[in-house]
Amino acid sequence: MDATRTRSGSRFFTVPVVTLIALTFLLGLSEFIVVGVMQPIASDMRVSLAAIGSLVSAFALVYAPMTPIGAAVSAKFNRFHALMAMTGIFLAGNVLCAFALNYPMLLVGRIVIATVSGPLVAVPMTFAPDLVGASDRPRFMSWIFSGISIAAVFGVPIGTFIAQQFGWRWSFHLINLLTVLVIISMLRCLPRTSYATGTTRFLPQFRLFTDVRVWYGMCLASADS
Numbered sequence: 001m002d003a004t005r006t007r008s009g010s011r012f013f014t015v016p017v018v019t020l021i022a023l024t025f026l027l028g029l030s031e032f033i034v035v036g037v038m039q040p041i042a043s044d045m046r047v048s049l050a051a052i053g054s055l056v057s058a059f060a061l062v063y064a065p066m067t068p069i070g071a072a073v074s075a076k077f078n079r080f081h082a083l084m085a086m087t088g089i090f091l092a093g094n095v096l097c098a099f100a101l102n103y104p105m106l107l108v109g110r111i112v113i114a115t116v117s118g119p120l121v122a123v124p125m126t127f128a129p130d131l132v133g134a135s136d137r138p139r140f141m142s143w144i145f146s147g148i149s150i151a152a153v154f155g156v157p158i159g160t161f162i163a164q165q166f167g168w169r170w171s172f173h174l175i176n177l178l179t180v181l182v183i184i185s186m187l188r189c190l191p192r193t194s195y196a197t198g199t200t201r202f203l204p205q206f207r208l209f210t211d212v213r214v215w216y217g218m219c220l221a222s223a224d225s
Contacts, residue, residue: 015189017140026182
């Protein structure tokens with residue numbers, strides 16, 4: 001792909017831009033869709049709703065620390081390779097959820113997804129200089145975050161509808177199918193250049209957790225779940 005030609009073009013919603021927005025939409029959809037299928041999962045797994053609710057809590061508790069840590073680790077590698085690897089892990093986690101035979105398998109799948117979901121929001125931001133002009137970079141970043149916001153609005157009703165019509169596992173099958181399409185699109189249209197410098201330090205990322213407000217936020221997220 002000719003990144004320069006894309007930057008100089010008049011269209012903002014090019015295939016690479018839409019692909020990355022779709023990726024973050026799927027991240028949000030995977031996060032929120034569980035809320036709409038809690039009752040069917042509980043019935044199928046023969047566990048309580050409280051146990052299914054803990055899937056949301058576990059996701060939040062893993063997502064919070066892994067976002068800065070995962071972003072720091074991924075910065076040491078070629079960003080395209082890091083993005084593809086983490087998207088593959090995201091897909092694997094959702095496949096595990098779709099075919100989970102019991103509650104522990106489902107919980108592991110959710111933890112796997114949470115591990116890479118945060119960094120998968122951060123890494124697409126680094127493609128902004130290649131995909132859009134300088135004046136459109138704030139717009140690009142806002143749309144990346146909007147993918148999650150849109151999923152937050154539509155994730156629960158989509159999950160509920162699919163569960164009612166086809167069963168809760170098809171909610172994850174849908175995410176898996178769309179993720180495969182996004183992976184194919186990323187392979188075809190994203191630039192392979194890397195801005196990784198190898199200078200990002202890992203341990204300083206833990207300074208975030210010395211802020212008591214971070215722990216309050218994590219506790220509130222878990223309690224709300």
